[in-house]
Amino acid sequence: MVSLYVEQSAPLHTDLVAGTILLAFLLFGGFMVGNSYAGALSCVMTVPRYEKSIDTRADFLATGMKFVGSTPVWLYTFTLSKQPDVVKLRNSYEVYDVPSLTKFVHTRHDLGYIYERMQYGSFSLESFIDMYGSRQLQPLKDEVFYEIVITACSKTWSMKSVYDDLVLRVQQAGIFRYWEEGSTFRVMGEEIQRNLAFARVRELDHDPVKLKMSHFLGVFFILFVGLILATLTFIAELLVYRMQQKRLIQVVQRVD
Numbered sequence: 131m132v133s134l135y136v137e138q139s140a141p142l143h144t145d146l147v148a149g150t151i152l153l154a155f156l157l158f159g160g161f162m163v164g165n166s167y168a169g170a171l172s173c174v175m176t177v178p179r180y181e182k183s184i185d186t187r188a189d190f191l192a193t194g195m196k197f198v199g200s201t202p203v204w205l206y207t208f209t210l211s212k213q214p215d216v217v218k219l220r221n222s223y224e225v226y227d228v229p230s231l232t233k234f235v236h237t238r239h240d241l242g243y244i245y246e247r248m249q250y251g252s253f254s255l256e257s258f259i260d261m262y263g264s265r266q267l268q269p270l271k272d273e274v275f276y277e278i279v280i281t282a283c284s285k286t287w288s289m290k291s292v293y294d295d296l297v298l299r300v301q302q303a304g305i306f307r308y309w310e311e312g313s314t315f316r317v318m319g320e321e322i323q324r325n326l327a328f329a330r331v332r333e334l335d336h337d338p339v340k341l342k343m344s345h346f347l348g349v350f351f352i353l354f355v356g357l358i359l360a361t362l363t364f365i366a367e368l369l370v371y372r373m374q375q376k377r378l379i380q381v382v383q384r385v386d
Contacts, residue, residue: 151360185271190242191215197223199244200231200256208275219274231258235266247273250307252314253326264325271330 184190190197202225208216226234234241235258246254247269259267281297283290300306314323 151356151363154356184268187215187219187270187272187274190270191218191222195240195242197242197244198226198231198234199223200228200258201225204244207277216275228256228258231256232260235259235263243267244274245269248310248314250310251327252310253318253323254314255318255322259322261319261322261325264322267326268329269326 182189184193184195197219202223205220205223208220211217211220231243235243243256243259243263245256245259248254253269281293283293287293
């Protein structure tokens with residue numbers, strides 16, 4: 131049994147049906163143990179498994195990648211910013227035409243493309259982010275910058291309370307969300323939105339899992355089933371052998 135579990139050669143006895151059944155289950159269980167151990171060993175020994183993920187603005191800047199887009203309008207928000215990382219990001223921004231950016235999405239992996247995440251989570255993308263780009267690119271976990279749209283009015287405006295009530299009613303009714311999702315799905319496609327939204331759902335943020343006894347319950351269950359079947363078969367073989375011996379004795383007695 132130990133030789134089979136460590137995938138070493140061992141003498142196999144097939145003269146009994148019970149022994150054959152037991153050996154078959156032992157072989158199957160041994161393969162499962164060997165594959166589980168080899169898979170866990172490969173997981174632990176392969177360090178790192180992948181290159182470090184780019185999750186934040188600082189991670190993006192540390193890689194030396196460039197920030198590109200089709201218009202310099204995106205820079206107006208942090209033109210006057212004095213934060214070092216924002217200044218570095220602003221200086222690395224490059225403007226290309228849409229055909230060049232479309233080609234870069236398919237051929238280059240050292241560029242970051244700008245997009246806008248809207249109020250209710252939809253992605254406002256430029257036309258060069260196609261279906262292939264939505265499958266190959268991932269949004270950052272942290273936003274690069276935020277923008278807020280405000281409506282300014284005088285404190286003495288007589289319609290101020292009415293306007294506030296209108297804004298609240300529109301937000302509560304979900305009109306903006308309906309407009310946002312309807313326009314993004316219609317213009318950019320629902321599958322592209324879904325690819326970007328679920329791009330990081332399957333990421334594994336934990337360390338390699340150490341093997342425990344719970345990982346071998348399936349193997350021991352197979353061994354348990356094999357032992358039960360082999361035992362029942364062995365008992366059946368004993369009964370058949372005894373019945374054959376009794377018949378043989380009866381035949382000998384009749385002949386005498």
